[in-house]
Amino acid sequence: NAGVTQTPKFQVLKTGQSMTLQCAQDMNHNSMYWxxxxxxxxxxxxxxxxxxxxxxxxxxxxxxxxxxxxxxEFSLRLESAAPSQTSVYFCASSEWGADTQYFGPGTRLTVx
Amino acid sequence: xxxxTQMEGPVTLSEEAFLTINCTYTATxxxxxxxxxxxxxxxxxxxxxxxxxxDKGSNKGFEATYRKETTSFHLEKGSVQVSDSxxxxxxxxxxxxxxxxxxxxxxxxLTVNP
Numbered sequence: 001n002a003g004v005t006q007t008p009k010f011q012v013l014k015t016g017q018s019m020t021l022q023c024a025q026d027m028n029h030n031s032m033y034w035x036x037x038x039x040x041x042x043x044x045x046x047x048x049x050x051x052x053x054x055x056x057x058x059x060x061x062x063x064x065x066x067x068x069x070x071x072x073e074f075s076l077r078l079e080s081a082a083p084s085q086t087s088v089y090f091c092a093s094s095e096w097g098a099d100t101q102y103f104g105p106g107t108r109l110t111v112x
Numbered sequence: 113x114x115x116x117t118q119m120e121g122p123v124t125l126s127e128e129a130f131l132t133i134n135c136t137y138t139a140t141x142x143x144x145x146x147x148x149x150x151x152x153x154x155x156x157x158x159x160x161x162x163x164x165x166x167d168k169g170s171n172k173g174f175e176a177t178y179r180k181e182t183t184s185f186h187l188e189k190g191s192v193q194v195s196d197s198x199x200x201x202x203x204x205x206x207x208x209x210x211x212x213x214x215x216x217x218x219x220x221x222l223t224v225n226p
Contacts, residue, residue, distance in 0.1 A: 004155070033213075040218055041218060042201060042216040042219050043156070043214075044216075045213060045214075048211055090156065092156075094211075094212065096211075099161075099205035099212040100146075101158075101214060104155050
């Protein structure tokens with residue numbers, strides 16, 4: 001039981017490049033989330049998916065897109081990376097309607 | 113709106129010292145309250161939670177009591193260890209769009225020296 005896994009662990013991009021961050025959970029959770037963590041800012045919600053087939057914007061969605069591929073997987077895409085997107089990205093999951101979230105180990109992204 | 117304010121860090125203590133990290137919140141309704149911990153290089157882990165007023169959450173020697181009258185959820189531990197060095201996040205839950213979303217404070221970095 002791996003919990004929530006994220007790939008890659010580290011990534012360096014040049015401005016304007018695109019990439020997709022992958023997240024998968026094996027806990028049969030309905031809801032999944034993407035956060036970014038910046039120094040002195042805590043965690044801010046980018047997008048979430050309450051259940052398979054639905055996605056909604058969070059607090060800071062600009063510059064990102066998401067895909068809920070199936071119940072297990074929730075990906076985050078940067079179409080044209082900007083230096084302001086340098087951050088640590090965390091994926092999380094929870095039971096539908098439950099308030100406890102389980103986090104992955106994070107992806108550290110640097111955009112030059 | 114919904115927000116969480118926690119004490120600025122960093123906090124540096126000696127082993128066996130008493131720890132308090134203050135957390136206050138603003139919320140509509142009656143949210144659940146959480147403390148999450150992030151050890152170096154890792155994701156966040158739930159440390160403890162409380163779901164209603166006067167509830168006390170506890171885990172690994174840490175405690176926090178949900179105080180509705182002061183809108184607070186302060187984290188305490190009587191005797192910290194070097195292994196408690198981490199970043200601690202206070203959070204509240206908000207129901208929106210069928211999901212329970214978390215609103216986090218900015219985090220407090222704790223360093224415990226031997």
